[in-house]
Amino acid sequence: MPRSLLVLSLLVAAVAGSWLARSAMVRWRDLRAAQTYELAAEARPVLVRAGAAVLCLTCVSALGVAVLLGERGGVVRAVAAEAGSADRAVASSSASPSVSASASPVPSPAASPVAFASAGRAAGGELLQGSVPGPDGRARTVRVWLPAEYGKNPADRFPVIVLHSGTPGRTADADLPDVFDGVASAVQQGKARPFVVVAPEAPGGTGHPCDLVAAAPQAVADDAALRAAVGAAFRTLPAGPGGWSVLGVDGGAPCAAAAGLARPDLYGAAAAVSGRYDAKALAGAAAEAPGAVAPRLLLAAAKRDAAALASGRAVQAALRDAKSRAEVRTSEVVQDYTPERERLRLVRVAVQYLAEQLAK
Numbered sequence: 001m002p003r004s005l006l007v008l009s010l011l012v013a014a015v016a017g018s019w020l021a022r023s024a025m026v027r028w029r030d031l032r033a034a035q036t037y038e039l040a041a042e043a044r045p046v047l048v049r050a051g052a053a054v055l056c057l058t059c060v061s062a063l064g065v066a067v068l069l070g071e072r073g074g075v076v077r078a079v080a081a082e083a084g085s086a087d088r089a090v091a092s093s094s095a096s097p098s099v100s101a102s103a104s105p106v107p108s109p110a111a112s113p114v115a116f117a118s119a120g121r122a123a124g125g126e127l128l129q130g131s132v133p134g135p136d137g138r139a140r141t142v143r144v145w146l147p148a149e150y151g152k153n154p155a156d157r158f159p160v161i162v163l164h165s166g167t168p169g170r171t172a173d174a175d176l177p178d179v180f181d182g183v184a185s186a187v188q189q190g191k192a193r194p195f196v197v198v199a200p201e202a203p204g205g206t207g208h209p210c211d212l213v214a215a216a217p218q219a220v221a222d223d224a225a226l227r228a229a230v231g232a233a234f235r236t237l238p239a240g241p242g243g244w245s246v247l248g249v250d251g252g253a254p255c256a257a258a259a260g261l262a263r264p265d266l267y268g269a270a271a272a273v274s275g276r277y278d279a280k281a282l283a284g285a286a287a288e289a290p291g292a293v294a295p296r297l298l299l300a301a302a303k304r305d306a307a308a309l310a311s312g313r314a315v316q317a318a319l320r321d322a323k324s325r326a327e328v329r330t331s332e333v334v335q336d337y338t339p340e341r342e343r344l345r346l347v348r349v350a351v352q353y354l355a356e357q358l359a360k
Contacts, residue, residue, distance in 0.1 A: 021050075021057075113229075113232055113233065114130045114131070114132055114142075114229040114232070114233060115130060116128040116129060116130035116142075116144055116233050116234075117129060117130070119143065122145060122173075122177070122180045122181075123145075123180035123181045123183065123184040124147075124148040124184055125145055125146050125147045125148050125150065125180065125184065126145070126146045126150070126151075127143060127144070127145050127146075127173075127180075128143065128144045128145075128146070129141060129142070129143050129144075130142050130144070130229065130233070132200075132225055132226050132229045133225055134203075134223070134225070135223050135225075140200065140201040141171060141200075141201040142171075142198065142199070142200045142201065142226060142229070142230075143171045143173055143198075143199040144196065144197070144198050144199070144230065144233075144234065145173070145180050145183070145196070145197040145199070146196055146234070147183070147184065147187060147194040147195065147196070148184070148194075149187070149194040150194065150196065150234075150235070154235075156235065157235045157236060157237050157243075158193075158194055158195060158196045158234075158235060158236055158237065159193065159195050159196070159236070159237050159243045159244070159245070159355075159358055160195065160196050160197075160198055160230070160236050160237065160239075160243060160244045160245070161183070161195045161196070161197045161198070161244075161245050161246070161247050161351070161354060162198050162199075162200070162244065162245070162246045162247070162259075162267070163179065163197050163198065163199040163246075163247050163248070163249075163252070164200075164202070164210075164246060164247070164248040164252040164255035164256045164259065165199065165200075165201070165202040165251070165252045165255070166202065166210045166248070166250070166251025166252040166253070166254065166255055167202055167251060168202050168203065168204045169201060169202065169204045170201060170202060171199040171200065171201050171202075172199045172202075172248070172249065172252050173199050175250070175251065175252075176249055176250065176343075178340065178343070178344065179197075179249055179347055180197065181344060181347075182343070182344045182345075182346070182347025182348050182350075182351065183195060183197055183347065183351050185344065185348050186347075186348045186351035186352050186355070187351075189348070191348065191351070191352040191355070192351045192352050192354070192355035193355055195245075195351065195354075195355075196230075196234055196236050198226070198230055200226055202252075202255070210248075210251070210252065210253075210254035210255040210258065227239035227244075239266070240265070240266065240268075241264060241265065241266065241267060241268035241293060242268060242358070243268070243358065244266060244267055244268065245260075245267050245268055245269045245270065245271070245354040245357070245358060246259045246260050246267045246269075246270045246271075247270070247271050247272075247273070247347075247350055247351070247354065248271075248272050248273065248275065249273040249274060249343065249346075249347060250273070250274050250275070250343075251275075252275075253272035253273055253274060253275025253276075253277070254272070254275050254276070254277050254278070254282075256270050256271065256272045256275075257270060257272040257275065257277060257282055257297060257299070257315070258281070258282060258285050260272075260295055260296070260297050261282055261285045261286040261289060261295045261297060261319075261324075261326055262285040262286065262288060262289055262295075263289070263290075264289050264290075264291060264293045264294065264295040264296075265289075265290050265291050265293070267295075268296070268354075268357055268358045268360075269296045269297070269298070269353065269354050269357030269358060270295070270296065270297045270298070270354075271297070271298040271300065271350035271351075271353055271354055272297065272298070272299050272300070272312075273300045273301070273343070273346045273347060273350050274300070274301050274302065274305060274308050274343065274346065275299070275301075275308060275311065275312070276307065276308065276311050277299075277311045277312070277314070277315050279311070279314040279315045279317070279318035280318060282315050282318065282319070283315075283318040283319050283321070283322040283324060284322075286319055286322070286324045286325075286326045287322055287324065289325075289326075294325040294326060294327050295324075295325070295326040295327070296326070296327045296357050297326060297327070297328045297329070298328075298329045298330070298331060298349075298350060298353040298354075299312035299315060299316070299328065299329070299330050299331070300330070300331035300332075300334070300346050300349055300350055300353075301330075301331070301332060301334075301346070302334050302335060302336075302339075302342040302346065303332060303333055303334060303335040304335060309332055312330055312332075313330070315328070316328050316330070329353070331346070331349050331350075331353075334346050334349065
């Protein structure tokens with residue numbers, strides 16, 4: 001086999017093995033976190049990735065032996081040049097053109113821009129959908145709602161609401177198609193500035209993704225790849241507490257509360273609507289929050305939703321007992337003729353709170 005092909009195969013196997021090993025470690029940490037909280041989680045993805053990583057590393061060893069048995073000097077210099085070692089100048093001058101070309105790094109798919117295609121219209125705005133790699137390397141659906149004002153003001157940059165889902169493998173708008181109406185009505189009534197809403201697919205591997213987020217904040221669906229993809233495709237404010245917030249409704253409320261309490265470095269504010277919470281887990285998530293900025297959270301529920309009101313008060317008490325720095329507000333006065341109308345009003349209250357907190 002030509003030495004250039006050997007070097008290329010060695011590099012590809014090494015990169016694939018490293019990626020698979022890292023993916024297996026991420027899956028293993030999520031599995032441990034899920035088991036700690038007695039959640040259902042699949043071990044098979046960890047075993048598959050670990051086995052594939054071992055296979056790649058075996059290939060690396062075999063290819064390395066083949067390279068060393070060949071014309072060692074030129075190939076070693078080419079590999080050293082690719083790795084950015086101190087011999088870069090020697091290798092670049094002496095290696096053949098074919099070796100240099102074959103040893104060039106392969107662009108990572110994650111670095112390519114994500115294409116978002118139109119998925120229809122909702123609440124006077126445009127709904128788009130794209131596929132963004134997750135922390136485990138698997139593609140997951142991300143839906144983005146652009147308000148009506150997005151097309152009218154081409155020079156403006158917009159704050160972001162990350163809308164969490166509590167259903168594995170689904171985006172929040174799939175369960176709550178009217179949630180964008182609540183966001184739009186807050187703007188129409190002058191209670192908030194327009195937001196871009198980002199709805200990532202909830203993590204799989206467990207029937208309770210919100211419990212997983214509380215136990216392991218690294219499971220937050222708004223990861224670096226998603227923030228980079230949204231920032232590159234849309235006119236949003238830079239990712240961070242100055243322009244990004246998080247919202248969860250019904251099943252997604254615990255996700256939003258956990259994300260907001262655990263990651264004030266990502267979200268300037270969080271709002272959870274009509275949720276049922278594990279107060280102890282949320283207090284633990286808040287205790288591990290990085291940085292000196294205090295998390296800011298709104299817990300909103302309809303006046304007649306006694307279970308949600310009691311659950312929200314339990315969260316407040318748990319945070320107070322833990323001497324958390326979190327600033328927690330509640331909204332308990334909304335009432336209307338139907339649960340749907342109450343949800344619309346509660347989302348409006350939540351969006352108003354997020355807008356006020358981001359403006360500080």
